Amino acid sequence: MVLTRNTPNSLLQQNKENALLKRTRLGAKHHYKHSHSSSSSSPAITKSTAPVRVTRKPRSRSHLSSSPLPTPSPRDVRKRVSGSEPEMVDVDIDMDMMDVISATPSSSRPAIQLPRTLKKPTFQPINRHAFELLDPELKGVPTDYVIDKLRLMGRGMLQAACTSTAQPPSNRLPRELEVMINDTTNPPPTHVFAVYTQNKKVTLHIGHGIVVAAHCTSLPPLPTPEFDPELSEGLKRSLPVVPLSLPSPNTFPILLGYLYTKQPQSLLNALLPPSQPSLTLSNPHASSSTPTQSNLAQTLARTYTTQALLAHAARVHGLWANMVALGVDDEMIWKIIHFVWGILINALELAAGGAQ
Incomplete structure (x- = not known):
């Protein structure tokens, strides 16, 4: 179903809005999980409510990709939060x-120190260039309108991602990963996000670059996928892999799910x-x-x-x-x-x- 709203009687504006619904083909996190194995063979895919997991540990950032995105490391997080040191709470446990x-x-039990509040830093504006690169037809479409459309289409996007499947990489993370698209009634995914932290396993999340680009102000422009509006059921397509070094890979699915459904x-x-x-x-x-x-x-x-x-x-x-x-x-x-x-x-x- 095409979602509409009151817009100016401008053919150009209407074409841009239609392009958002037709070409962006928004999605959500992937719900498949690799079973962990200590052997050298590739882990098998098992259906789960968790995202795809690659249990191989990266030896370095270059092991993940020859040109990983310069995303913030966990050590950078504290530097992002300006102001004085937060009040701490001691909990003996x-x-x-x-x-x-x-x-x-x-002497007997450790004292866990927690900040009284979790500060919100000042963020830069959304990088318009980032999601206009993903879909040039979005040029000139208001950012708030794009985000609102993403929210309205969230459930369908989640369905499309849940029915997509991916074969785990055998030894190292490639630049692209082949994904089977099984749901053509909803927007198909456009990217695979490889989330990891130092000395931790990599978790793959099949999703949509436009959702991440529309909400995450600190990321550089994502690689542009190949768009094919005439998808048929069971079609395989190669999606660009985006390495993301994050402080807490385990909570990334919670964040990604919220960005889709709000x-x-x-x-x-x-x-x-x-x-x-x-x-x-x-x-x-x-x-x-x-x-x-x-x-x-x-x-x-x-x-x-x-x-x-x-x-x-x-x-x-x-x-x-x-x-x-x-x-x-x-x-x-x-x-x-x-x-x-x-x-x-x-x-x-x-x-x-x-x-x-």
Whole structure:
């Protein structure tokens, strides 16, 4: 179904809007997973709700690609956040140290230090040139209009990605990867994002460059795919591979899924542990200091161990770090990040105090 809106009676403008629906062919993250294997043979593909995983560890950035994109490293994330050092919260807990949280050893138990708030840096504007390169027909189409169309087409894009399949690379990540397109009723994917961090396995996400380019201000222009508007079922097409070095590869699917669907409640459910009664984000402007959020923090502190709460805090922190590294300047996701982080910090303080 073609989505329309009130636009000026300009044939040129109408042609540009039609081009967005016809040629951009937007998509979402891929839901296939490579089973991990310690042998030297290629891992098999198994159907899963997780994205494709390549279990081979990169020896270096050049091992992934001869010309990887200069994306921010985890060390760059702190440099992106300007201003004074954030207020820290000490949580005494008997647990193993976590990758994303620094631990200061004490005489008996480590004291985990967490920032009171997760700061949002100042981002550059969206690079118009980046997604105009992906589809020249988008030249002159307002950025907000492009993003709004992406949101409206999100469910169909997710369906197209879920039914696409890819063969894992045998030894190293190629410049292009062959993908089988099985859904021709929705926009087919255009890129394969190879997400990794140092000394970690690579995760492949089949998606659409226009979605990433329209939301991530820190990325350079993506490689331009070959467009074929006359796709038939079962068609194989070679998609460019985009290496992305991110602080938290495990939370990239959460971020990518939100950028496609823009569903705040789904994001909230992914970041907070289940609670009774469940939390509904009816007011996105609410803060963690309101009675409802305060009560939820108390409920979580009574229900979950500090280890479980820290695991969720690590997930939120990882998502935040990816957003800073990629330059995601979406107002709603930042409100949810601050909303959830405040609840978890309060719950951790209550849980740690009760344990003592």
